[in-house]
Amino acid sequence: MEKDIILRNPSDLTVAWAQTILNKHHQNREVNDVKVVSVETGTTTRMRVAVDHNGPESFPRLWFVKFPSLNWRARLITALPQLLQTEVRFYKEIAHTLPVNRPCVLAGQSKPGKGATLVLTDVTEAGSIPGNPEDTLSPEQAELVVKQLAQFHAHFHNKINVNPHGYRWLAGSVRRLEDWLGSALAVPLMKRGLRLAADVVPPHCHPLALNYAKNRRKIMKFLNQGPQTLIHHDCHPGNLFWHQTFPGFLDWQLVRIGEGVSDIAYFLATALEPKIRRRHEASLLFCYYQVLQEQGGISMNFNQLLNRYRAHLVYPFEAMVVTLAVGGMMDKAINLELIRRSVIAMEELDSFESLPV
Known part of the structure; x- marks a missing residue:
C-alpha cells in the first residue's frame, strides 16, 4: 500500500515524511534532516525545503512542495475544481511527454477528502531563476516563450486529434464543474473585483465587463470553438522560470x-509592458503562427488567428479581476499591475467587440 504523503500544514513536513519520498527513488538511503527554506500561500501553499540525505549526488536536495492553500478563501475556490489534484495527475501521466522545460516530479498523491500534495525538484538547484508575477519581459524573452508555447501546442494538437481518449479526463466532470462555478460566480466576483480595481479599470469598461460576466457561459463556449490542443491556461510571468536564457513553465x-x-x-497581456506589447505584438503572433505552420499545428490563416487572439484577451482580464476579488492568491499591488496590463491590451484590440454578445 502506498504510504500517505499528503500534507495539511508546514508542521507535517518531517524527516519521516521526506524519507518516504526518498524511498520511492533510492532504497537503503537515509534522510538526515529537513529544513523549510520558505513558505508562500496563494492558490496553494508552496514550500521550498532543503533535504539533507546520503543518496546519490544527482538526487536533488532542494525540493518544492505544494499542498492545499492555508488561506481559506483560496482553498475554497480551488477545492471543488480539484486544481492541485489535476496537477498531480498531469505530472504523473503527461508531463514527461512535454516538449518544453518543466520541473521534474519526485512524488505526487491525491486522495478524495484528504487533498493532494506534489513534490517537485526546486528549479533553483540547477541554477534556474523562478519568475515573479510582476516581471516585465523583453521582446527577446517574449519570443522565446512564444516559440516554446507554439511547439507545445503543435505537439499536442496532433496527439489530441489522433488520440482524444488519452486526454479526455482533462475535459471531464471536474473541468465542467469548474466552468459551471466560474459562470455561476462570475457576476458577484466581477462586481467585487471591479470595485477593488477601480483605479486601474476605466469606468467605461465596467458595464462591458459585467455584461461579459452575465454571458460568461455563452462566451466560454465561443472561446472553446477553436482548434483543440493542450494548454497551460495560466501563462503569467510568475509561472515561468529561466535556465540561462531558456524559459520553462511552472x-x-x-x-x-x-x-x-x-x-x-x-x-x-500579462508579461509585457503595454508599449512593448503594442510594438511587438504582431511580430510575436506571426512568430507563433509560423512555428505552428512548420509543425502542422494550425488550420487557419493569420487573420483568423489574430481575431481569435483578440477574443481570448478577455480571459486574462477576467482571471486577474477574479483573483483580486477572491483575495489571498496574489500580492495586491502585483495583481493590480497585471489587471492594468491586461485591460490595456483588451481595450486596444476591442476584445469585447469580438465576442458574441
Whole structure:
C-alpha cells in the first residue's frame, strides 16, 4: 500500500515524511534532516525545503512542495475544481511527454477528502531563476516563450486529434464543474473585483465587463470553438522560470484541452509592458503562427488567428479581476499591475467587440 504523503500544514513536513519520498527513488538511503527554506500561500501553499540525505549526488536536495492553500478563501475556490489534484495527475501521466522545460516530479498523491500534495525538484538547484508575477519581459524573452508555447501546442494538437481518449479526463466532470462555478460566480466576483480595481479599470469598461460576466457561459463556449490542443491556461510571468536564457513553465494546475492562442493572449497581456506589447505584438503572433505552420499545428490563416487572439484577451482580464476579488492568491499591488496590463491590451484590440454578445 502506498504510504500517505499528503500534507495539511508546514508542521507535517518531517524527516519521516521526506524519507518516504526518498524511498520511492533510492532504497537503503537515509534522510538526515529537513529544513523549510520558505513558505508562500496563494492558490496553494508552496514550500521550498532543503533535504539533507546520503543518496546519490544527482538526487536533488532542494525540493518544492505544494499542498492545499492555508488561506481559506483560496482553498475554497480551488477545492471543488480539484486544481492541485489535476496537477498531480498531469505530472504523473503527461508531463514527461512535454516538449518544453518543466520541473521534474519526485512524488505526487491525491486522495478524495484528504487533498493532494506534489513534490517537485526546486528549479533553483540547477541554477534556474523562478519568475515573479510582476516581471516585465523583453521582446527577446517574449519570443522565446512564444516559440516554446507554439511547439507545445503543435505537439499536442496532433496527439489530441489522433488520440482524444488519452486526454479526455482533462475535459471531464471536474473541468465542467469548474466552468459551471466560474459562470455561476462570475457576476458577484466581477462586481467585487471591479470595485477593488477601480483605479486601474476605466469606468467605461465596467458595464462591458459585467455584461461579459452575465454571458460568461455563452462566451466560454465561443472561446472553446477553436482548434483543440493542450494548454497551460495560466501563462503569467510568475509561472515561468529561466535556465540561462531558456524559459520553462511552472504551475500546471489549470492545464486543459483548449485553443492554443489563448495561452499566447494570456502571456502577452500579462508579461509585457503595454508599449512593448503594442510594438511587438504582431511580430510575436506571426512568430507563433509560423512555428505552428512548420509543425502542422494550425488550420487557419493569420487573420483568423489574430481575431481569435483578440477574443481570448478577455480571459486574462477576467482571471486577474477574479483573483483580486477572491483575495489571498496574489500580492495586491502585483495583481493590480497585471489587471492594468491586461485591460490595456483588451481595450486596444476591442476584445469585447469580438465576442458574441
